[in-house]
Amino acid sequence: EAGVTQFPSHSVIEKGQTVTLRCDPISGHDNLYWYRRVMGKEIKFLLHFVKESKQDESGMPNNRFLAERTGGTYSTLKVQPAELEDSGVYFCASSQEMLAGGRIETQYFGPGTRLLVL
Amino acid sequence: AQSVTQLGSHVSVSEGALVLLRCNYSSSVPPYLFWYVQYPNQGLQLLLKYTSAATLVKGINGFEAEFKKSETSFHLTKPSAHMSDAAEYFCAVSSLAYSGAGSYQLTFGKGTKLSVIP
Numbered sequence: 001e002a003g004v005t006q007f008p009s010h011s012v013i014e015k016g017q018t019v020t021l022r023c024d025p026i027s028g029h030d031n032l033y034w035y036r037r038v039m040g041k042e043i044k045f046l047l048h049f050v051k052e053s054k055q056d057e058s059g060m061p062n063n064r065f066l067a068e069r070t071g072g073t074y075s076t077l078k079v080q081p082a083e084l085e086d087s088g089v090y091f092c093a094s095s096q097e098m099l100a101g102g103r104i105e106t107q108y109f110g111p112g113t114r115l116l117v118l
Numbered sequence: 119a120q121s122v123t124q125l126g127s128h129v130s131v132s133e134g135a136l137v138l139l140r141c142n143y144s145s146s147v148p149p150y151l152f153w154y155v156q157y158p159n160q161g162l163q164l165l166l167k168y169t170s171a172a173t174l175v176k177g178i179n180g181f182e183a184e185f186k187k188s189e190t191s192f193h194l195t196k197p198s199a200h201m202s203d204a205a206e207y208f209c210a211v212s213s214l215a216y217s218g219a220g221s222y223q224l225t226f227g228k229g230t231k232l233s234v235i236p
Contacts, residue, residue: 003161004161031222033223033224035224035226041228042122042226042227042228042229043162043208043210043224043226043229044226045223045224045225048222048223056223059223091161091162093162095222105222106164106167107164107222107224108164109154109161109162109163110161111159111160111161112161
């Protein structure tokens, strides 16, 4: 079974440009999460999709970030326009459907996209 | 609110020695607790998780962690370090009640880099 994949693995762009990150979750996983790790800081939650719907986007830093998950399969995270402070590693994770009783399912992480804004 | 503190951003041990990575959490509701590991140039991999069953949790690669509610701790241990254990380790906490709206977002510590000396 294929794991979570992310594309590209690295991206170097100039301030003001646009970058789109892609995440393909594990097949059949309804839940998809985006996280970000800025250099020297902890990994922080950005948002959570359940199928194609945004369940929780409380971690999105500002309106320069736009996430989509068309058809409930892969997801994209667009940064427009990019700023220097957006540099970091962007992780995607997926998990199976949450079951009744609140049983938590493991989040499986992708390798991340390393974004550098110059 | 929930938070995670990992004591020591860098830990060095000799090969064959005990590995002890410390994690303390703060959560207003019963937490789910996780340890993830990131090997160089790879994504995050789940080592083990605590979900309110047994307080001593065994994970992969010989690691285990003990949930101590009175100490709000979830320290990670391994009896004998191997060179292949060199990586960055992340402790994380999650709770449905904190996240609300059915989102099990993870709150991470800053990570501990483990070096193993031959």
